[in-house]
Amino acid sequence: DTADLHDTLTLPPVRGTATGGPATLEAAAISAWFGDHKVLDRVSLTMPAREVTALIGPSGCGKSTFLRILNRMHELVGSASLAGRVLLDGDDIYDRGRRITRARREIGMVFQKPNPFPAMSLYDNVLAGLKLNGIKAPRDGKDDLVEECLTKAGLWREVKDRLRQPGGALSGGQQQRLCIARSLAVRPRVLLMDEPCSALDPTSTRRIEETIHDLKHEVTIVIVTHNMQQAARVSDSCAFFLAEQGTPGAIVEHGPTDAMFDHPRDPRTSDYVNGRF
Numbered sequence: 001d002t003a004d005l006h007d008t009l010t011l012p013p014v015r016g017t018a019t020g021g022p023a024t025l026e027a028a029a030i031s032a033w034f035g036d037h038k039v040l041d042r043v044s045l046t047m048p049a050r051e052v053t054a055l056i057g058p059s060g061c062g063k064s065t066f067l068r069i070l071n072r073m074h075e076l077v078g079s080a081s082l083a084g085r086v087l088l089d090g091d092d093i094y095d096r097g098r099r100i101t102r103a104r105r106e107i108g109m110v111f112q113k114p115n116p117f118p119a120m121s122l123y124d125n126v127l128a129g130l131k132l133n134g135i136k137a138p139r140d141g142k143d144d145l146v147e148e149c150l151t152k153a154g155l156w157r158e159v160k161d162r163l164r165q166p167g168g169a170l171s172g173g174q175q176q177r178l179c180i181a182r183s184l185a186v187r188p189r190v191l192l193m194d195e196p197c198s199a200l201d202p203t204s205t206r207r208i209e210e211t212i213h214d215l216k217h218e219v220t221i222v223i224v225t226h227n228m229q230q231a232a233r234v235s236d237s238c239a240f241f242l243a244e245q246g247t248p249g250a251i252v253e254h255g256p257t258d259a260m261f262d263h264p265r266d267p268r269t270s271d272y273v274n275g276r277f
């Protein structure tokens, strides 16, 4: 029982929302610029707790930029300037006085290319999720935390007898699940995934999709994918981004995934989900 597991662990509380569980993430009128180049135009989107939201759309329409803005990652990787607000259960993560480290701890991220520490053991890779967020691993309960995170990432049974092996010894799909386990170590309330299966074979992809399905009760999930079948399989709702001829990226259509695939309202959505561009 998950509640019991949480109780036995001794993570330092994150002020306000220690293990708050899945939260609703709301982007309100997000615009973004790289220098003079506007790449997002007033994007508003609610990503409800206990759901998977898929972001789809052609390359270059601003999906990754939007995702990074959702946990303030863009402040690390570039010079995007920003207008708008991002609310985590109603609290603006950009509020003055609210720390950037808190946003990153509560809103985790998994990338396209699996990036475990290759020479570090599987065990330490999971615990590194704490260190990356400035949290010391609990003196007692490390084993439980590692098991909990690897179980949630769907990797425990495969690796429980070889936790001292290096992360780099795993297959690509296993490395990606190790990265998911690492991101879960701080018990984020939202998990952002930027094309997490694009570098993986179909079997590994299905395993990650099963993991996403199981995880959505623990953590709100937002996934960018170019794979329409994947969006249809894993997501509850979908947002279709488009940047037409030099205009900044914007959401053309958003709604329940079934409706979007079966009865798209906008002809551009229909063309995109049916592979016509």
Ligand code: ADP
Residues within 6 Å of the ligand: 034, 039, 057, 058, 059, 060, 061, 062, 063, 064, 065, 066, 077, 078, 079
């Ligand atoms: P997507 O993930 O949908 O492919 P991106 O968010 O990566 O789109 O990119 C959106 C736009 O922003 C593109 O025009 C891209 O060239 C530009 N862009 C992305 N990152 C940077 C950056 N660090 N510096 C300048 N321009 C960038």
Ligand code: MG
Residues within 6 Å of the ligand: 063, 064, 065
């Ligand atoms: Mg991208």
